[in-house]
């Protein structure tokens with residue numbers, strides 16, 4: 710079901726311009742987005758400091774990025790979300806909490822290399838990305854080989870992808886793609902709630918809804934291999 714467009718979407722996005730680095734236009738398609746291209750972001754100018762950079766792709770309503778940025782004030786975060794309608798809620802939360810270490814990119818993740826410098830990111834978080842089981846939509850899955858090529862470009866050597874999902878099929882698909890695309894799988898958890906990772910886990914909005922239905926949560930960490938590593 711398509712979400713109804715939020716009231717006063719554009720003025721509300723404009724009021725948060727200091728947090729939103731790219732777009733602000735609803736329903737941007739890939740071609741438009743590429744034409745909208747401005748410049749690779751200068752992290753130091755953006756955050757007024759030098760700090761490790763981490764990225765969440767598909768931030769949704771922003772519960773994860775808000776809590777993560779609060780817990781880790783010495784890290785700078787980019788939250789990427791294709792939907793203007795959805796990113797607005799996340800931005801309003803960050804503004805309310807006056808967090809200085811989060812910026813938003815309202816773009817499809819496909820064009821991230823237009824904005825983030827090569828080999829500049831420590832960690833990419835993929836929280837409950839849509840599994841898209843239809844074969845015809847494989848390329849759009851956020852752990853397809855196409856996307857992993859993009860993450861290879863963005864991540865520093867040794868940088869990590871942290872994935873959580875409720876879908877076992879999508880999880881197994883992702884593990885196979887990580888191994889095929891230059892990542893070493895560092896940890897695999899098939900029941901997050903009953904694992905050593907539960908203590909520090911930040912529960913996202915989608916995760917909460919899956920947990921309330923008693924579903925298991927799957928989690929993996931995949932590290933970009935160093936040069937020459939097998």
Ligand SMILES: C[S@@+](CC[C@H](N)C(=O)[O-])C[C@H]1O[C@@H](n2cnc3c(N)ncnc32)[C@H](O)[C@@H]1O
Nearest residue numbers: 767768769790791792817818836837913914915
């Ligand atoms: C299932 S929701 C999960 C939201 C949130 N991470 C959570 O766990 O509650 C997936 C989100 O990813 C966004 N998304 C899907 N494909 C994307 C893409 N190619 N680039 C950026 N965001 C994308 C969707 O708009 C949606 O908000």
